[in-house]
Amino acid sequence: MTTFLSGIQPSGRPHLGNYFGAIRQHVDSQEEEGEHYFFIADYHALTSVQDADSLRANVREMAATYFALGLDPERVVFFRQSDVPQVAEITWLLSCVTGMGLLERAHSFKDKTAKGIKPSVGLFTYPILMASDILAYDSTIVPVGKDQVQHVEMAQDMAGHFNAAFGSQVFVRPEYRLPESEALAKVPGLDGEKMSKSYGNDLWVFESGKRLKKAVGRILTDSREPSEPKDPAGVLLLDFLALFLEDTELEDWRNRIREGGQDAPGYGHLKVRLIEAWEETFAPARQRFEEYLADPAALDSTLALGAERARERACIVRDRAYRACGLR
Ligand code: ADP
Ligand code: TRP
Numbered sequence: 001m002t003t004f005l006s007g008i009q010p011s012g013r014p015h016l017g018n019y020f021g022a023i024r025q026h027v028d029s030q031e032e033e034g035e036h037y038f039f040i041a042d043y044h045a046l047t048s049v050q051d052a053d054s055l056r057a058n059v060r061e062m063a064a065t066y067f068a069l070g071l072d073p074e075r076v077v078f079f080r081q082s083d084v085p086q087v088a089e090i091t092w093l094l095s096c097v098t099g100m101g102l103l104e105r106a107h108s109f110k111d112k113t114a115k116g117i118k119p120s121v122g123l124f125t126y127p128i129l130m131a132s133d134i135l136a137y138d139s140t141i142v143p144v145g146k147d148q149v150q151h152v153e154m155a156q157d158m159a160g161h162f163n164a165a166f167g168s169q170v171f172v173r174p175e176y177r178l179p180e181s182e183a184l185a186k187v188p189g190l191d192g193e194k195m196s197k198s199y200g201n202d203l204w205v206f207e208s209g210k211r212l213k214k215a216v217g218r219i220l221t222d223s224r225e226p227s228e229p230k231d232p233a234g235v236l237l238l239d240f241l242a243l244f245l246e247d248t249e250l251e252d253w254r255n256r257i258r259e260g261g262q263d264a265p266g267y268g269h270l271k272v273r274l275i276e277a278w279e280e281t282f283a284p285a286r287q288r289f290e291e292y293l294a295d296p297a298a299l300d301s302t303l304a305l306g307a308e309r310a311r312e313r314a315c316i317v318r319d320r321a322y323r324a325c326g327l328r
Contacts, residue, residue, distance in 0.1 A: 002034030005139035007041040010058035015202035017187035017195035021145035036076040064292035083307030086314035131155035152176035229260030237270040244277035
């Protein structure tokens with residue numbers, strides 16, 4: 001049996017990188033045979049969001065975003081992480097078989113501390129909580145963006161260590177799955193670096209109207225004339241267009257930029273096409289997003305139903321792990 005599982009932190013408004021790198025694969029995977037668990041990682045978000053009202057609002061926004069973008073809570077068990085406290089119980093068991101050295105090697109922890117973030121213990125042990133999320137549902141496939149691969153590998157290690165220590169096949173080994181192309185696994189931001197909330201170079205998926213125009217206007221360009229032939233690989237706007245356009249149209253834009261001359265498009269043309277393609281892709285979902293958000297009680301009850309189903313599975317796995325190590 002294939003069991004898909006992934007989570008996303010409610011630490012702000014989901015951006016284009018979150019969509020193409022994570023959310024879209026989550027939504028697409030529901031078409032595949034198997035069980036599906038997707039959740040809003042609010043325990044994880046506490047490492048950065050420390051304001052109760054913001055956290056609650058972010059959770060609802062994230063749920064509305066997923067539903068608007070096509071996630072079907074009938075087919076997928078969709079829930080809030082903290083509604084399944086068994087995950088916190090399993091976290092403790094895993095932390096007892098995890099060496100400090102493993103956590104010290106985590107890229108995300110090293111990156112964050114290098115940026116000057118003063119780490120809490122929670123930030124340090126974050127990969128254990130994530131491993132517990134994965135192992136608590138006997139997940140076999142974890143669709144994630146590139147930056148999460150190491151965390152899934154750590155979950156593999158922790159499952160192996162626990163099984164080795166307690167002499168039984170308690171936890172199932174998970175595998176990660178990346179988006180099908182490199183372009184989707186690492187979406188650039190306004191400045192050409194990886195798009196990330198923490199770099200302030202991100203674009204909210206449901207941005208629209210004047211704000212969208214203004215945001216697209218901030219995508220890094222240079223002062224070369226449209227007629228000057230250019231290497232398409234150095235034109236950031238084309239990387240953005242690549243997310244939206246069919247290959248043939250994209251190739252056409254690339255060729256015209258490469259050739260230059262009187263009829264070559266300027267950056268302004270690329271921006272206009274990007275806004276148009278963005279609207280085509282996201283406008284209907286944006287409308288649904290507003291509708292979902294207008295009914296918070298319905299969102300809460302859908303999440304509660306998902307949590308009930310998630311807890312059922314997590315209790316079975318928790319009991320299996322407790323018995324294996326002598327806590328029952
Ligand atoms: P951020 O870096 O903005 O804080 P998160 O760490 O919350 O984003 O990432 C949530 C999900 O989105 C993860 O699965 C991650 O791999 C994916 N993701 C984040 N940024 C990008 C990006 N620029 N390109 C592709 N995927 C991304
Ligand atoms: N750490 C992930 C992120 O920042 C979110 C997450 C938490 C997750 N638990 C998970 C992803 C389990 C996949 C599986 O994006």
